[in-house]
Every structure is written in C-alpha cells, then in structure tokens.
Amino acid sequence: MKTDIILCGVGGQGIISISAVLGIAALEENMHIKQSEIHGMSQRGGSVQSHVRISSNPVASDLIPLANAGLILSVEPMEALRYLPWLSPGGWIVSNNQPFLNIPDYPPVESLMQEYKSRKNAVLINADEIASRCGSAKASNMVMLGAASRFIHLKPESLMHGLEKLFAQKGSSVIDLNLKAFDAGRQASVAL
Amino acid sequence: MEKMLLLGDEAIAQGALDAGISGMYAYPGTPSTEIMEYVQACGSGVHALWSANEKTAMEEALGMSYAGKRAMVAMKHVGLNVAADPFMNAAITGVNGGLVIVAADDPSMHSSQNEQDSRYYGKFAQIPVFEPSSQQEAYDMTRDAFDLSEKYGVPVLIRITTRLAHSRSQVESRTPLPQRSLHLPEEPLQFVLLPALARKRYKRLLALQKEFMESSEHSPYNLSILKTGGKTGVIACGTGWNYLNEWFPDGDYPGPVLKLSQYPLPVKQIQRMFDQSASILVLEDGYPLVEEMLNGIFPVNKHIKGRLDGTLPRDGELTPDLVASALGFPVNEAYHIPSVVVPRPPSLCNGCSHADLYLALDEVMKEFGKGKVFSDIGCYTLGALPPYNAIYSCVDMGASVTMAKGAADAGMTPSVCVIGDSTFTHSGMTGLLDAVIENTPVTVIISDNSATAMTGGQKSHATDRLVEICKGLGVSPDHIVTLVPLRKNHQENVRILRKEILFEGPSVVIFQRECIQTSARRHKKN
Structure with missing residues (x-):
C-alpha cells in the first residue's frame, strides 16, 4: 500500500502544516514515510512543493519519480498544474479553486478552469469559502487535506488525530476550527 | 527507543545531542540552518547560539574540543570556504574532545551561488568523511563520527546535500551519552602550529591515513x-x-x-x-x-x-x-505542464523594508547611470530583479563592501553597496575598515532589518550595534546616518542618501526597519 503525493501551493499558504499532519498520521499507522520539503530563499510568495511518500514498505527515494504521484494536493489552482509531470496516469488532482494573485502575469482564471474541465480526475473546491464558513479562511489548508483524504491510504481518524497533535499547543478552539475545516473539506469532496 | 519523524538536519542534531555534545556552533545558511535550530529547541544544557560567521563558529567549536568537550559546527557548503582556515588547520592540530563538522551542500543551487562539493574539502584536509544516505544514517553516523573523532584525535566531516537535509523520515535514537567533563589536552603543545611543531603534527596526520582507510574498508556504512x-x-x-x-x-x-x-x-x-x-x-x-x-x-x-x-x-x-x-529505464511523463502556467519566482514580501530602500536608491542612482551598486547575500539580493533592477553583484558574504572599494580604487564614481545587517557583521566590517584607512569614496548602505531574515529570521549580531561598530571602525560620525525606510519618508531619504553618495569619503547609511516577518511573529507571541 503506497501513496505518493505532490503537495503544492504558494509559500505561506500552510503546506508545511499539511505535511506535518500527514507525517504524524503515517507514524501512528506504522507506515514508512519520506517528506521532501523546500526551505529557504524567501519562498514566501514563490511556488513551493513537497514530495510526500507514504508506504507499507520502506521508501527509497526522497523524491517521487516523474509520472508516479497518485495525487497532487494543491492549495492553489495554477500551482497544481505546474506539477502535472509528476502525476501518474489516472492520478488525481485535488485543488483549491481560489487563485493566489501575487504576480503581474497570472493567467485568466477561466483558462485555468478550462484545463481542469478537460481532465477526468480532478476535484476542485472553494477552500477559502468553506474555511471562512468554519470560522477562519486560514484553515483552508486543512479543508484541502480533508478534501484529499479520500485519496490517501491513511484513516481519516489518524489524520484528524495528527491535526489535533499538531495544533495541541494552540488550544481547543484552534483544534476544533481545523477539525471542522477538515471535515467540511472531506464532505465537499465526496459530494462532487 | 522512540521513533521520531526528523529532517536530515534534525537527525544530525539529535545524533549530536545523544553523543553528549556540550556546544553547537553555526551561522545560518540553507540547507544547514535547522541543525542549530533543533539543538536550540531540544538541547537543554548545551551551548547553542549563533556565531558571527562560519570561521568564528569553527574556532569556537575547536576551543570547546581543546577543553575536552564534544562540539559540533554546522554550515552550508560555501560557509566552509569562510571557515576553511581553521578547518584545514584543525586537521593538523587534531582534537581533544570530539569535533564534528557538518557541511550541507546544495547541488542544483536551490538557495546558493554555487554547487561546490564538500567531499573535496574532506580529501583536502585528509580527514574521514561521512555521507549519509538516510535520516537514520544521519543520526547513526553523527554518533559514530564523534567516537571516530576521539579515537583518532582528528575532526570528522559529515557531508549532506539539500535533499537529505530537508527531507523528513523516521529515526530511531539510541541511549544518550552524558556530556564530557572539562579536561585539557594531554600534549600541551598539540595546538601550537609553530612550523617545527606543525611538521610533527602533520606527519601524525599522514600516518593516520592508513587507519582512516582501514576504517572505511570495514565501515558498516560501506x-x-x-x-x-x-x-x-x-x-x-x-x-x-x-x-x-x-x-x-x-x-x-x-x-x-x-x-x-x-x-x-x-x-x-x-x-x-x-x-x-x-x-x-x-x-x-x-x-x-x-x-x-x-x-x-x-x-x-x-x-x-x-x-x-x-x-x-x-x-x-x-x-x-x-x-x-x-540505468537504462525509460522516463516518460504522462502529462505535461499546460502552457497557461507561468513562473512564480520568490519575491520581497509586501511591506518589506528592502523594497522602500530600493525605491529611494533607484531614484538617487538615476542621475549616475546603471551598474554602480554592488550587493550581497540576503533577501535583498532580489533587488537585482524587476521592478528594482537596483544592484549589480552578489558574490560572497561581505563582497559588496570590498568590491565597491575596488571599483572606487579604479576610479568609478560614485561607488555604492547594499549589505544586510547580519551580512555586515559576518564579513562586511573588515572591508569597511579598508575603506576607512584609505579614505575611499564609497557609500555603504546597510539594510538593517534586525534579523538574519532569509534563513528564517534568526537573531542578528548587528542589532542595535551598527552605529557603534561603524564609529569604532573609524567612519566619521557625521557620515553615519540612520534612516527609516517607509513610504512617508521617501523624499527625505532620497535627499540624505544622495548627499552621502556625493560625499568623497567613506559613508554609511543605515536603513533601519525590522523584517515584517519577524515583527509579525513577535507581535503574535506578545
């Protein structure tokens, strides 16, 4: 059993937290894991990615080979498309549909949506709106993790437990908000 | 033992803690920074504070080794260039307490100006080198490196790359060792590299080469x-x-x-x-x-x-x-990047103080023409790109000051440089001293955001000390000016900066405003 995930978005969007929850959950289920992250050179505002490999067998390479990721989990719609060369044939894209506009030449959103319409295995949700409804737009990363959870070979309970552990020091209201966001994301994804 | 999910960097740090280090020394540099940060977070009773630069870090670690305790020093690959002098000579003096040096290389230059391979440094210094393949090996090798260092009385180099440094995986730790007690070297002249004594020490290092080879032949890692x-x-x-x-x-x-x-x-x-x-x-x-x-x-x-x-x-x-x-396998992408996707390069944050500095500088430099501003290594290097197009060099830590002086020596006027506060105390001060001694007409702009911002906002040695440092180096107090880079001060900043750039001697203009990231974090905490 193996899940290779490309996790992507824009620096500052909370990808490290998604990665951390996946790590805790994988450890809890006694799975092998490698997570390769990009740090440094003020990635804030730049495109960022993380390779997450979870498997019942030992993981060799820290990087996912091209065309081997079963899932692209993105918190930004253009960023998801940037990593398509890593997606396996028939692999899934689960992405937030809200663009992060910080460059002058960001493409028209309709042209991005056109790309998604031409693909079969894509789940696009408005994570910002769902997160706001749960209490804070900042939890959109956990909405996305919830939405992607049905494509990850880890129990949702393990992920939710991982989330609780990650936010443990921030108090119960932050934990509840993020749990709610996770659950709402999962529901939204299943409903599509 | 407990299974932990650790970055390669953190596995090394945990290995060092469990090997009983008493001191961790470093200057921040991607991809090595998290080694020190982990020791700071998890190593109670271990001296773990940032040093001014990699050379001072290496020497401080060597001093702790002299005193009989175990020490580790970590840096990015180009940091080892800065520390090359003590590094090469520590191989000759040898060590007392175990001394392990970590060099984190950055092939593909994710966040560096070159991709030099630190294994050559290990060969150059003729000391054992470990190159872990996994986070678990990074932990185990760090522990073994300290034993090897003390067994042969030499420093040991651990070489990692970005991929391992910044990848997380399970690590199982072993029983930690206590710290060593203070004990001075048995041979009182071991660390005195007078030629006559250094020749003997060097022969000792050469004689050890056979043993290093034997250790490699029987290494569990080979x-x-x-x-x-x-x-x-x-x-x-x-x-x-x-x-x-x-x-x-x-x-x-x-x-x-x-x-x-x-x-x-x-x-x-x-x-x-x-x-x-x-x-x-x-x-x-x-x-x-x-x-x-x-x-x-x-x-x-x-x-x-x-x-x-x-x-x-x-x-x-x-x-x-x-x-x-x-290996002869086909590599095929199933899907390609659609043409609609455009690059999203890193950029200065909204509200960054460097941006306000560059707006002022660009306005002043319009009348002098392009190509007369040198710069250095930090977030502010992004000033080389649009919309600023403000700077024309980024070579090594501190080189902006000295290159500006060299260009001024050649007759270029004006000659200006932009350097960050932490970079200035890392390697910019001595260059400014050169300019003071010769009364060279250069303007050193210190963009002081009171942090080592690019690597995550570590504490800067320069904070609250820059004016005193520049005075101490001999810059005339009339030409040490502090400005606040904010939009509302723009016209005034342009006027004063222009005046200092026109001054025919060394001048320092400090643009002081805290990094918005560290400031935001501080306010969140309070």
Whole structure:
C-alpha cells in the first residue's frame, strides 16, 4: 500500500502544516514515510512543493519519480498544474479553486478552469469559502487535506488525530476550527 | 527507543545531542540552518547560539574540543570556504574532545551561488568523511563520527546535500551519552602550529591515513553486494543509494554494487567490485569525485560511467529520473505542464523594508547611470530583479563592501553597496575598515532589518550595534546616518542618501526597519 503525493501551493499558504499532519498520521499507522520539503530563499510568495511518500514498505527515494504521484494536493489552482509531470496516469488532482494573485502575469482564471474541465480526475473546491464558513479562511489548508483524504491510504481518524497533535499547543478552539475545516473539506469532496 | 519523524538536519542534531555534545556552533545558511535550530529547541544544557560567521563558529567549536568537550559546527557548503582556515588547520592540530563538522551542500543551487562539493574539502584536509544516505544514517553516523573523532584525535566531516537535509523520515535514537567533563589536552603543545611543531603534527596526520582507510574498508556504512554476472557495477554514494533502490527495491540489482558512505575511498572494496564488473556506473551527488579518481590520469580498460562521460548531467542534483535513465529505464511523463502556467519566482514580501530602500536608491542612482551598486547575500539580493533592477553583484558574504572599494580604487564614481545587517557583521566590517584607512569614496548602505531574515529570521549580531561598530571602525560620525525606510519618508531619504553618495569619503547609511516577518511573529507571541 503506497501513496505518493505532490503537495503544492504558494509559500505561506500552510503546506508545511499539511505535511506535518500527514507525517504524524503515517507514524501512528506504522507506515514508512519520506517528506521532501523546500526551505529557504524567501519562498514566501514563490511556488513551493513537497514530495510526500507514504508506504507499507520502506521508501527509497526522497523524491517521487516523474509520472508516479497518485495525487497532487494543491492549495492553489495554477500551482497544481505546474506539477502535472509528476502525476501518474489516472492520478488525481485535488485543488483549491481560489487563485493566489501575487504576480503581474497570472493567467485568466477561466483558462485555468478550462484545463481542469478537460481532465477526468480532478476535484476542485472553494477552500477559502468553506474555511471562512468554519470560522477562519486560514484553515483552508486543512479543508484541502480533508478534501484529499479520500485519496490517501491513511484513516481519516489518524489524520484528524495528527491535526489535533499538531495544533495541541494552540488550544481547543484552534483544534476544533481545523477539525471542522477538515471535515467540511472531506464532505465537499465526496459530494462532487 | 522512540521513533521520531526528523529532517536530515534534525537527525544530525539529535545524533549530536545523544553523543553528549556540550556546544553547537553555526551561522545560518540553507540547507544547514535547522541543525542549530533543533539543538536550540531540544538541547537543554548545551551551548547553542549563533556565531558571527562560519570561521568564528569553527574556532569556537575547536576551543570547546581543546577543553575536552564534544562540539559540533554546522554550515552550508560555501560557509566552509569562510571557515576553511581553521578547518584545514584543525586537521593538523587534531582534537581533544570530539569535533564534528557538518557541511550541507546544495547541488542544483536551490538557495546558493554555487554547487561546490564538500567531499573535496574532506580529501583536502585528509580527514574521514561521512555521507549519509538516510535520516537514520544521519543520526547513526553523527554518533559514530564523534567516537571516530576521539579515537583518532582528528575532526570528522559529515557531508549532506539539500535533499537529505530537508527531507523528513523516521529515526530511531539510541541511549544518550552524558556530556564530557572539562579536561585539557594531554600534549600541551598539540595546538601550537609553530612550523617545527606543525611538521610533527602533520606527519601524525599522514600516518593516520592508513587507519582512516582501514576504517572505511570495514565501515558498516560501506556495503559491498558482489553479485556476479559481468554486469555494470554500481557505486552509489550517499543518497545515490536511494535512487538505485527506488528502481531495484530489496537490493535486487543484478550486478555488483558498492554503497559508499564513508571516505577515504575503500580501495580494496572498490578493487573487488571493479574486478567483477564489465563497466562501472558512479551515482554521486555534486561533483564527479569518485568517478574522477577511478578514471585517474590514464584511461582505464573499463568504461566508467557517470557525470564525466555524459551518462548523468555534469551539474545539478541527482533525481530518481536521472538515475532511471542512467540505468537504462525509460522516463516518460504522462502529462505535461499546460502552457497557461507561468513562473512564480520568490519575491520581497509586501511591506518589506528592502523594497522602500530600493525605491529611494533607484531614484538617487538615476542621475549616475546603471551598474554602480554592488550587493550581497540576503533577501535583498532580489533587488537585482524587476521592478528594482537596483544592484549589480552578489558574490560572497561581505563582497559588496570590498568590491565597491575596488571599483572606487579604479576610479568609478560614485561607488555604492547594499549589505544586510547580519551580512555586515559576518564579513562586511573588515572591508569597511579598508575603506576607512584609505579614505575611499564609497557609500555603504546597510539594510538593517534586525534579523538574519532569509534563513528564517534568526537573531542578528548587528542589532542595535551598527552605529557603534561603524564609529569604532573609524567612519566619521557625521557620515553615519540612520534612516527609516517607509513610504512617508521617501523624499527625505532620497535627499540624505544622495548627499552621502556625493560625499568623497567613506559613508554609511543605515536603513533601519525590522523584517515584517519577524515583527509579525513577535507581535503574535506578545
């Protein structure tokens, strides 16, 4: 059993937290894991990615080979498309549909949506709106993790437990908000 | 023991803590920064504060070793250039308490100005080098490196690359050791490298080479799997081993394999696999060090494949895909990047103080023409790109000040440089002293955001000290000016900056406003 995930978005969007929850959950289920992250050179505002490999067998390479990721989990719609060369044939894209506009030449959103319409295995949700409804737009990363959870070979309970552990020091209201966001994301994804 | 999920950097730090270090020394630099940060977070009772630069860090660690305690020093690959003097000489003095040096290389230059391979430094200094392939090995090797360092009385180098430094995986720790007690070297003149004494110490280091080789031959980290069949033999160094295993899990590569993680090269092991192979493929990250050594000067009668013969690219980090094609597997993308996707490069944050500085500087420099501003290493290097196009150099820590002086010596006027506060105290101060001694007409702009911001906002040695430092170096107090880079001050900043740039002697203009990231974090905490 193996899940290779490309996790992507824009620096500052909370990808490290998604990665951390996946790590805790994988450890809890006694799975092998490698997570390769990009740090440094003020990635804030730049495109960022993380390779997450979870498997019942030992993981060799820290990087996912091209065309081997079963899932692209993105918190930004253009960023998801940037990593398509890593997606396996028939692999899934689960992405937030809200663009992060910080460059002058960001493409028209309709042209991005056109790309998604031409693909079969894509789940696009408005994570910002769902997160706001749960209490804070900042939890959109956990909405996305919830939405992607049905494509990850880890129990949702393990992920939710991982989330609780990650936010443990921030108090119960932050934990509840993020749990709610996770659950709402999962529901939204299943409903599509 | 407990299983932890650790970055390669953190695994090294945990290994050092469990080896009983008393001191951790470093200057921030991607991808090595998290080693110190982990020790600061988890190492109670261990001295763990940032040093002014890599050279001071290395010497402080050597001093702790002199006093009989275990110490580690960590830096990025180019930091080892800064620390090269004490590094090379520490191999001659040897150590008392165990001393382990970590150099984190950055092939593909994710966040660096070159991709130099620190294994050459290990060979240069003639000391043992470890190159872990996994986070677990990073932990285990760090522990063993301290034992090896004390067994032979030499520093030991651990070389990692970005890929391992910033990848997380499970690590199992072993029983921690207590810190060593203070004890001075048995040989009182060990650390005195007067020529007559240094010659003796050097002979000692040379005599140890045989033992280092024996240690490599029997290292648990160097593993020969000698399947016969006349196939291509593979030497897989460090993380190259992972990429081989990606395509041949469970060690089922059909030919001879040598997993190489401890140097000097285990010549006997290589000889054995060499004899059983029709050709050899070398998988190594960084420069073709092993491949070059196998080739020698005269052609060998076997095809050595790697980065030199074009089987793998000469530059950039290894990837599972590059290794796949070197092994003869097809590499195919199922999907391509749609043309609608555009690059999203890193940029200065909204509200960044560097941006306001560059707006003022650009306005002043319009009247003097392009190409007269040098700069340095930090977030502010992004000022070389649009919309600022403000600076024309980024070479090494501190080089903005000295290059500005050299250009002024050549007659270029005005000659201006932009340097960050932490970079200034790292390596800019001595260059400013040169300019003061010669009364050189240069303007040193210090963009003081009161943090080592690019690597995550570590504390800067310069904070609240810059004016006093510049005065102490001999800059006339009339030409040390502090400005606040905010939009509302723009016109006034332009006026004062212009005046100092026109001054025909050394002047310092400090643009002081805290990094918005560290400021936001501070306010969140309070």
